[in-house]
Amino acid sequence: MRIRLPPQVVALRMLVAAVLVLTLACSPFSPMPGMAMAAEPSEVTAIDILLEPDETMLRHAEAVNAEHLKVFPKGFALDAAHRPHITLLQRFARTSDLDQVYAAANKALATHDVRGMKLQAFKYYYIPTKDMGLSGIVAKPTPELLKLQADLVAAVAQFTVQTGDSAAFVTTPDDPIIDPLLIDYVSNFVPKSVGEAFSPHVTTGYAPRTYLDKLLAEPFVPFTFSPAGAAVYQLGQFGTAAKKLKDLDIK
Secondary structure: OOOOOOHHHHHHHHHHHHHHHHHHHHOOOOOOOOOOOOOOOOOEEEEEEEEEEOHHHHHHHHHHHHHHHHHOOOOOOOOOOOOOOEEEEEEEEEHHHHHHHHHHHHHHHOOOOOOOOOEEEEEEEEEEEOOEEEEEEEEOOOHHHHHHHHHHHHHHHHHEEOOOOHHHOEOEOOEOOOOHHHHHHHHOHHHHOOHHHOOOEEEEEEEEHHHHHHHHHOOOOOEEEOEEEEEEEEEEHHHOEEEEEEEEOOO
């Protein structure tokens, strides 16, 4: 037999349930294991405005990366969190202004025939970090590429700040602190890595310097490739394109 509770009891139970829900929602304590907490967005985002290479460059970069991983399996693969790309501009931008950054970048790109660019890859290189190195394939800068970079620098300048911290980057629980050298690199990308100092390249992996020295000593067969797309990414450790924020329009 179903027992009908007095209206006063029903109302009391509903009040207690509501109080419990409100208490849990406002609790200052950490959630129970397995419960997710929303991370507060950083006021600053480390961005990379970049070109995505065509299949020709992707094949070469992935082949080099595969060899790196054979030698040093703890390195990183060229996957969704480490997209092969050519950096045009790295800056710290105000997170609240990212939509304006995208619009300004699109406006700058609209005046360039990006897909029509012909870029020549001509050598390997690496950036040393103690006994390891971050390697890449270098392309020759062209007047068109340099003009595009200059236009992007000018277009987004008003939305940038001088520097940021680890919170501006994509990090993981196992690697939550960004290398200070990377923060310094992004902070000083303009003026240290633009114009005559610009070295367009596609990063290919992380490996011991002894192995990379041998790689650089090998003959490099030049090849031509073109950009296939453009995007804004959030940077991760090693300066990787870790998280796509926005696809950009190119012609």
